Amino acid sequence: MKKNAACPPLPSRTRKKRRLVNPETLPAPTLDGSCFVVSSAERARLEVQLGLTSMGLLRALLSRALSRSVCPISHFRCGAAGLGSSGAIYLGTNLEFNAAGRPLSETVHAEQFVTASAVSHGEASLTAIAVTAMPCGHCRQFLQELPAAAAMRIVVPKCSSSSSSSSISDDGDAVQYDGTLGTLLPHAFGPTSLGKGCVDAAVRTPLALVADDDAPSSALIAAALAAAERSHAPYSSGQAGVALRTRDGTLFVGGVIESAAFNPTLGPMQAALIAMHSRGVAWSDVVEGALVEVETGGRGHALRFADSTRALFAAVAARDSRFAVHAAEVTVEAV
């Protein structure tokens, strides 16, 4: 949880506070109809229209990200905006699940939100992230899963966030930090430390459901299976994906993104909730969910996310919702 953004106020006579671009005045981004994703073409158009650099636009969009924070426990809003190597922008914010007393460890940090959104859109890497508070140690570690993480630019505008405000302001181009992730986390422990590769959105691990007569074939389960195939689980081999169906039939999916340090791992349920939040869809609209997970340690052994996913699902979904878990195994695709 970020608690370190309390910037001491500048002396009033030297303070040149200006409001960042009002997010409401920004044209709606177009990629996937998402208000939290800005396509590369839209980014370029906005930069010309607003006279901003890419980093300037990331900073301008922080208000939009911050305004969507869900922080009933900390009341600390955090926003982040990441620039993908494709040129698209991904916004993120912190999500806390307090409704049913879920543990703090299930919290999603803004940088994790950005990363999950980028990966789900097939982004190869993030080249820069603007964030309203200094990245915590948890996020500095989580970001190590991305390719070229050490070179990723991190910018934290000076006095950029407030624990209670839904908007932000800053002091022109002043920054609290502008440097690389490698400087923030030197001598990092990451995927290569364990002989593994970074997140690769293009990689798919072929999976098949373990024979289960009770497992109906449905678009929901197929979506969860596909999300598991695209998930990042090089350390446990426990590929896992969640699919959520809303009342109008829309499906949202997410896959686990494991961390080399294990604890910062982002679960598949959180990733699916991120996908919903990105599209402005309420979690309470969920009426059905499915988790597809590879059994680790052989058949009949542990499903790492079954219990926690079921509990988090029950905490956020509609009262009459249904949830099911399906085991999967790695298979070899027919050529």
Ligand SMILES: [Zn+2]
């Ligand atoms: Zn963090």
